[in-house]
Amino acid sequence: MNQLLRQPLLVLLLAWAAVPLAGAQKLPPAVRGGEAPNPMCGRIFTNHYGPYDYRTHRSALQIVEDFHFDAKVEAGLRGINGDVGGDINYTLKASPNHHRALISMTRITEKARNDRLPGMEWPMECYFDRAIRFRPDDTVVRVLYAQWLHKRNRTEDGLKHLDVAVTQAGDSGFSHYNIGLMYLELGAAEKARQEAYTALKLDFPRQGLIDALKRAGQWQEPPPAPPPGAASGAASGAASAPVAAASAGA
Structure with missing residues (x-):
C-alpha cells in the first residue's frame, strides 16, 4: 500500500508547498522556536539573508532560489556553487522550512543512501529538526518528517x-x-x-x-x-425539565 x-x-505535497500565501512581502524575517540551541543541529539565528518563513516570504526567497536552488539543484542533478548538498544547505539556512528544498534534500540523500552528503552541515534529520524549531506550526514540515521517520x-x-x-x-x-x-x-x-x-x-x-x-x-x-434544530431542541428540552419538575413538586 x-x-x-x-x-x-x-x-500533492509539492503542489501544497507551491501554494503562495497573501501578504508575503509585508512581513519581516523572524525567528520563532529557534531560541533553544540544539547541540547536534546548530542554533537558528539571523543570517546575512533570512531566515525567512517559506509560507509567507516567497518573494524574499526568490534571490536565494535563483542562485542556489534552480530546477537542476532541486532535481539533485548538479550544484550551482559546488556540491548540490551545499546549495540546498544554503537554501535551508535562509529558510529552514523551505518545503521544496526539504523534499529535494530528502530525495537526494535517500538516493545516495547517505544522510549527510558533501556540502551538508548536518545529517538529514537535523534539517527537519531546524524547520520545526523555526516554525513549529508548519504542517507540511510535520507531514514530510513523519514520512521520513516511517521509512526508518x-x-x-x-x-x-x-x-x-x-x-x-x-x-x-x-x-x-x-x-x-x-x-x-x-x-x-x-x-x-x-x-x-x-x-x-x-x-x-x-x-x-x-x-x-x-x-x-x-x-x-x-x-x-x-437534523437541523436537533441540538437546539435537545437544549430546550433540558432547560424545561427543571421547570416541569418544579411544577410537579408544587
Whole structure:
C-alpha cells in the first residue's frame, strides 16, 4: 500500500508547498522556536539573508532560489556553487522550512543512501529538526518528517508529528487531506478516516484519500449529520425539565 500512496502524496505535497500565501512581502524575517540551541543541529539565528518563513516570504526567497536552488539543484542533478548538498544547505539556512528544498534534500540523500552528503552541515534529520524549531506550526514540515521517520522504522515518532499537525491544520481541507494520506501510509487507518471526514466537511474536492481507504478496506461513510434544530431542541428540552419538575413538586 505504501507504494500506491507515496507518488500521489508526493505530487500533492509539492503542489501544497507551491501554494503562495497573501501578504508575503509585508512581513519581516523572524525567528520563532529557534531560541533553544540544539547541540547536534546548530542554533537558528539571523543570517546575512533570512531566515525567512517559506509560507509567507516567497518573494524574499526568490534571490536565494535563483542562485542556489534552480530546477537542476532541486532535481539533485548538479550544484550551482559546488556540491548540490551545499546549495540546498544554503537554501535551508535562509529558510529552514523551505518545503521544496526539504523534499529535494530528502530525495537526494535517500538516493545516495547517505544522510549527510558533501556540502551538508548536518545529517538529514537535523534539517527537519531546524524547520520545526523555526516554525513549529508548519504542517507540511510535520507531514514530510513523519514520512521520513516511517521509512526508518520510527513510525510512532512520525505519528506524533501527524497528531500535532492535525491540531494546527485549522480549516484547511488540503492540509487535513494530506495528513490523512500520511496517516494511512503509516498504518493509522482510523485517524486517516477522521481526516477524510474533516476534509469532506470543509468541502475539499479530491477523492483520493477516500479511494485509498476503500482499497485498504478501511472506508466507512461518515455518520449522518443531526437534523437541523436537533441540538437546539435537545437544549430546550433540558432547560424545561427543571421547570416541569418544579411544577410537579408544587
